[in-house]
Amino acid sequence: MIVVTGASGHLGRLVLEGLLDAVPAGEIVAATRRPDSLADVASRGVQVRHADFAEPDTLAAAFTGADKLLLISADTPGVRAGQHKAAVEAAASAGVGFIAYTSVLHANVSPLIVAPDHTATEEVIVASGLPYAFLRNGWYLENYEQTVRSALDSGVIVGSAGDGRVATATRADYAAGAVAVLTGDGQENTVHELAGDTSWSFPEFAAELSAVAGREISYRNVTRDEHRARLIEAGLPEQTADVVLSFDRDIAAGALGDTNGQLGRLIGRPTTPLNEWLRTQLP
Numbered sequence: 001m002i003v004v005t006g007a008s009g010h011l012g013r014l015v016l017e018g019l020l021d022a023v024p025a026g027e028i029v030a031a032t033r034r035p036d037s038l039a040d041v042a043s044r045g046v047q048v049r050h051a052d053f054a055e056p057d058t059l060a061a062a063f064t065g066a067d068k069l070l071l072i073s074a075d076t077p078g079v080r081a082g083q084h085k086a087a088v089e090a091a092a093s094a095g096v097g098f099i100a101y102t103s104v105l106h107a108n109v110s111p112l113i114v115a116p117d118h119t120a121t122e123e124v125i126v127a128s129g130l131p132y133a134f135l136r137n138g139w140y141l142e143n144y145e146q147t148v149r150s151a152l153d154s155g156v157i158v159g160s161a162g163d164g165r166v167a168t169a170t171r172a173d174y175a176a177g178a179v180a181v182l183t184g185d186g187q188e189n190t191v192h193e194l195a196g197d198t199s200w201s202f203p204e205f206a207a208e209l210s211a212v213a214g215r216e217i218s219y220r221n222v223t224r225d226e227h228r229a230r231l232i233e234a235g236l237p238e239q240t241a242d243v244v245l246s247f248d249r250d251i252a253a254g255a256l257g258d259t260n261g262q263l264g265r266l267i268g269r270p271t272t273p274l275n276e277w278l279r280t281q282l283p
């Protein structure tokens with residue numbers, strides 16, 4: 001039995017689809033805060049169970065019988081480390097045989113503002129004694145959906161990442177990686193540094209988007225102060241603007257540029273290239 005938490009999220013749904021192609025539906029449990037939203041999956045023979053990391057009492061029943069558990073990281077920075085700890089403790093109590101966790105690329109040395117929640121969770125998992133796999137996912141291409149939309153409107157991408165490179169893959173690529181780990185052998189106590197096979201810089205992103213859209217879109221690198229002012233002017237709350245700024249700073253420093261090829265090898269095909277994804281984003 002494979003239990004997937006966060007099953008109604010974007011990544012969770014893609015993992016369920018991949019598992020449905022790989023194992024009988026009766027061996028899959030979709031655990032979510034919103035069971036009603038997975039009625040379509042239930043109708044295909046997947047057990048849907050209620051699980052909310054913020055309500056630890058829900059977790060024992062949700063994890064019962066799990067040979068393997070995919071713990072998809074929650075989405076509230078700061079709060080989620082405690083939620084994940086509750087989930088790991090429940091998994092250990094329920095006798096789960098293996099836990100895979102969606103972490104972040106090079107979590108243990110990453111300067112990313114999101115990394116501490118992931119390292120804290122990895123430490124809790126190791127301390128639990130459960131066999132584990134860390135799926136240290138790099139950036140999703142989908143993180144740039146809004147960038148594409150506004151670039152198509154304005155003809156320009158403004159940022160402060162300089163020539164820093166990002167090795168993106170699609171959520172579907174990372175989901176396939178999770179499925180490979182959940183259905184493969186020899187995954188106990190492994191760490192996977194997962195990212196796109198190739199990387200791009202923002203000037204290259206603008207050039208690729210220009211080629212795909214058939215019109216000129218440029219990248220304008222600005223100072224951090226100007227970038228922050230523009231983000232706030234565009235309507236972002238100050239705190240969110242600071243997070244975006246920190247990502248550009250860390251991209252400039254190389255935190256997301258690793259093209260080690262592990263994800264492509266794990267899923268047995270190349271990861272989705274930037275230009276292919278950009279073509280799916282045109283109106």
Ligand SMILES: NC(=O)c1ccc[n+]([C@@H]2O[C@H](COP(=O)([O-])OP(=O)(O)OC[C@H]3O[C@@H](n4cnc5c(N)ncnc54)[C@H](OP(=O)(O)O)[C@@H]3O)[C@@H](O)[C@H]2O)c1
Pocket residue numbers: 005006007008009010011012031032033034051052053054072073074075076083102137138139140143171
């Ligand atoms: N690598 C990247 O570029 C990147 C980008 C964004 C996010 N992430 C991380 O990857 C995760 C999955 O990405 P996504 O695109 O699928 O995110 P998403 O669609 O926004 O989904 C949020 C996820 O968080 C889960 N969640 C939130 N609160 C929870 C709680 N209290 N208990 C249990 N689950 C909870 C949701 O599960 P249910 O609603 O089904 O309960 C859902 O799976 C995110 O949550 C975040 O940690 C990575």
